[in-house]
Amino acid sequence: MDLLILSVVVLIYLSMIGYVGYIAWKRTRSADDYMVAGRKTHPYIMALSYGATFISTAAIVGFGGTAANYGMGILWLVFLNIIVGIFIAFVFFGKRTRRMGHNLNALTFPEFLSRRFNSRFIQYFSGAIIFIGMPLYASVVLIGMARFVETTLSIDYNIALIVMAIIVAAYVTFGGIRGVMYTDALQGTIMFFGMLFLLGGIYYLLGGVTDANQALTNLVNIVPQSATAKATATGFTGWTSMPALGSPFWWTLVSSLILGVGIGVLSQPQLVVRFMTVKSNRELNRAVLIGGVFIFVTTFSAYVVGSLSNVYFFELTGLTAVQAAGGNLDKVIPTFISAAMPLWFAYLFMITLLSAAMSTLSAQVHVQGTALGHDIYETIRGEKKKGSSVVIARMGILVAVVIAVILGFILPPSIIAVGTSMWFGITAAAFLSMYVVALFWKRATKAGAIAGLVGGSLMSLFWLLFGFKKSAEAVGICQALTGKAVIITTLPWPTVDPIVMSLPIAALLTVVVSLLTKPPEKEHVDKCFAGIDANKGK
Template identity: 75%
Template structure:
């Protein structure tokens, strides 16, 4: 039988199963609570896999896996932070308080949670607008990651792959809501886990084992041509299995943007926070920690290790580093390695895993964008409640997907990892200080929370437009206004991620304004913190 026909049948079966799971979710979605927080009755296994599958997308596997082919195994520090911060701290310290406080306040979305905690409608619709428009960048790079793999592996048209994936995801999210998202996430996460385990084992087997493969990568320390990175060796590169020189531009990009931007920014991701409000007790969150930790460890660890080791494979076979083989586009390193090193059947299997990764993350993104538009913006501003907000949410999901497809067609190469990091940084600057104080400091005032939200957002945007070189050069606004790509050219500022600047500023502003303004009422705080420990 023709191999392409076999693949088509496998993909069709996968889509049918996914559609059936989405149908089951649709049948069980009756109310706004069902649509937005799954009736607060989600099983811990489903919640953990949904959280992990939403967290790990094609941006992590293709984008960051490819970036590890440029920066080496130093990116494994992100895996460590993902488990420590994104799973353990998020579930144990943030998740339990979010679940209970969200239940006390009757919150169905992340902006609504913050809004009711600080008794501010402005926080709800302002946050909703940030999420609806800002998350488009993240959604688009997830789409790009999948479409690039299809383009490289199957020689199919990139635009058609982009649009086809978007249509499939939009349909089951629009009708199934958060249940549709989480049920399909659990299915997709299971597929991803199995395939990534096979990839890790197969990669080390091909290269002679763990010790030989890692040593061969270490031995490539001097094989770094100028085109291998945007900054080259003179800017701090010290080897594929070591961290860059402390304080160098190479170090700042790796640590501030790729590691801290995602590793810390995960705490304020709306599509992840809302999952804490879908379980009925803290026991479910405790049971989900181990499942989520193992899942994240294998997913990110495999992608970063394989991306780095692809240099060994390509140098042995072609005398070139991975980034040279793909003509400087890091987004193509993982697809190129799979196509060259793995049998065709695994390339097809890996495509299903990437399809799962893309669909699980993308569905969560557009769901939170839709609910942000429907409940947090429309319902807050019009004061019209009921089923109309769900209808607007469904329209918002369709609009969000259209915007993601458009951006997927116009964004430049090497954008997947950077685009993901920038979105995580923006949310950290805007939401993280307010979210932390909402959970842990009763003295944080409405004025303090609003000040931190607005200032953190504005500082993040300013840094992206005028100071951070990767984004400032792409936008060209600073160039048009000042004649230079960034306002501050002195090292290391052009390589310092917005999270390093905006997050501390937002924290300080929130604290200072809270100390200078009227404290929230005792009655409101008792309602928020009842049973929270």
């Protein structure tokens, strides 16, 4: 380790982050500034902030390592990330969210849903889901960065975990969402070029695109042997092909990793709130191309590098990438960079991962803080004193960071991709059906929204604890009550992700209960949808 070069790189990076955070702090003067950046965000900053928040160390380290286990079938997630996470999210959801959020003067995602359906319960229940559930996602982002520092720089994992958490807590607490979005844009730019270089580097090492991909195809008889894959390897057909349709391996890849994240992105509170930070639809139109290119480069690079790392390690050691990383999927990308890349690139890529982790983590803890201060505390107590919710939000941010650090100490290996898909699935079950009808169906009622919210949340929780083997085994409640790890042991049910079970139930409850209850008042609906169908460019 070259301490001088490392110190210079880190100091320059932290100085840039500090300066951008200071500018954001200087421009944060009100609750609107703190929570929605005054609704005047530049499209480049909005797009990079959205992309950098979406693509974290969970995508680069966690899903990169998962790609080493499942192969290039995971590239379908890139397609969903762009079509659903960018095009559909910005063009169909983002424009309506921005306008309706302005009409309702909503500052957070739970408040947006609450005011759309005239329900305080929706606001504090949604806020509670975010504040209680999101620490799982925040912790796996922290873990991704800490694992890279541990592997690359031989720095203690626990120290890396704590130091990064302190840095993020500092600039989010004082700068609000301006601090988050300004630093996100800087970090997203660094991520973009870092991932491009990594992709080019692995193809260079393996003799070019054609030779590298063919070499991976030729490893068809080398079956994944990670600790998490042993129970689900049935159905593996090769590193460059999809698993056998309907096999446990297929269900894990498609339902948990591809669908869970690919669809769940639409209901991510930390992403939805960014639509409410821009001035007009024109900014969203301009942001689509920027966001699409960014998402493609970062996710495609991570998944391809993860898959191809099998070729590098097999030719070098006779082991798969996961075996070379000691069976821990979360160490595949760090191990590959340490083994294959020059030291100077390891330092620069550390900054790329630091950017990825901090951009996502900052958005997560900001949303958790506003959920506690604005959506729970202020809603339940009816507290409207100017600045009070911001104070509570800042306290919530600090609490959220502490919880994420604690989970970072106790969560098991190979947890990053699993934890990410679990959180995305939880939000889809709880929020997605309600969010869709809020934007597109004027007949939707408060009772229908609450039924979908509560029903989807409970079904998701039930399947996580009693049906989905990875989570049910870890918690142990089903084993204690029934004597079995899961209630249905017949394949493929133990590998079916909760989103497959809970999202249809939430959607059905939302629609049926809405049709069975009194339509909402026309005056309120007209206020919500004012200007949405006309003057679309404004």
